[in-house]
Amino acid sequence: MPSKGNPPLKPYTMANTYTQLHIHFVFAVKYRMSVIQPAWEERIHKYITGIVQNNGHKMLAINAAFDHLHLFTGLSPNQSISDLMRLVKGDSSEFINLHNLTLCKFQWQSGYGAFSNSHSQIDAVVKYILNQKEHHTKKTFREEYLGMLNDYGIDYNENYTFHDLL
Numbered sequence: 001m002p003s004k005g006n007p008p009l010k011p012y013t014m015a016n017t018y019t020q021l022h023i024h025f026v027f028a029v030k031y032r033m034s035v036i037q038p039a040w041e042e043r044i045h046k047y048i049t050g051i052v053q054n055n056g057h058k059m060l061a062i063n064a065a066f067d068h069l070h071l072f073t074g075l076s077p078n079q080s081i082s083d084l085m086r087l088v089k090g091d092s093s094e095f096i097n098l099h100n101l102t103l104c105k106f107q108w109q110s111g112y113g114a115f116s117n118s119h120s121q122i123d124a125v126v127k128y129i130l131n132q133k134e135h136h137t138k139k140t141f142r143e144e145y146l147g148m149l150n151d152y153g154i155d156y157n158e159n160y161t162f163h164d165l166l
Contacts, residue, residue: 021075022060024125026068026145027089027112028162034066040101044069047095051088055079060122061129065136068145068162070129072117085112109162113145115152 029035036044041064048071049059058074071088075081089108096106117125128135135144142162149156 017077019077020119022117022122023075023081024072024115024117025112026070028068028109030107030109032067032162035102035106036064036066044092044096048088048092051091055084055087061126063129063132065132065141068141070132072125072129081114113148115148
């Protein structure tokens with residue numbers, strides 16, 4: 001029996017979860033080695049897109065420069081950001097190594113950037129990611145990444161950002 005003032009419960013109703021989570025990820029090749037080649041870049045984009053979609057997320061954009069990769073997703077709340085990045089980076093490294101796409105063992109550098117964006121920013125972020133190659137004729141990855149950290153107001157220690165080749 002419902003309490004006074006409360007409507008009766010409907011049988012078999014369940015609350016829904018509604019989210020709008022747009023995350024721009026950035027991660028680099030270990031030691032920022034310039035090994036991502038145009039000859040196989042599209043293959044890795046498709047492979048990573050499959051990982052993202054098979055985990056219930058929506059790929060909005062993906063693109064790489066020679067030493068790093070950007071992806072922009074509509075994130076499902078059913079998986080944490082860290083779990084998705086562990087799968088994307090681990091499985092794509094395995095794919096690159098299994099298919100001998102690089103001359104030496106391929107690894108992504110530990111860590112990543114994950115930046116949330118509002119619905120109104122989707123088009124601008126997609127354009128930014130798709131324009132990576134031209135963008136990096138004017139700015140280094142380090143300049144780009146530190147600029148993103150500053151733009152998003154993220155406190156960081158430069159000793160713990162992506163490392164250059166030793």
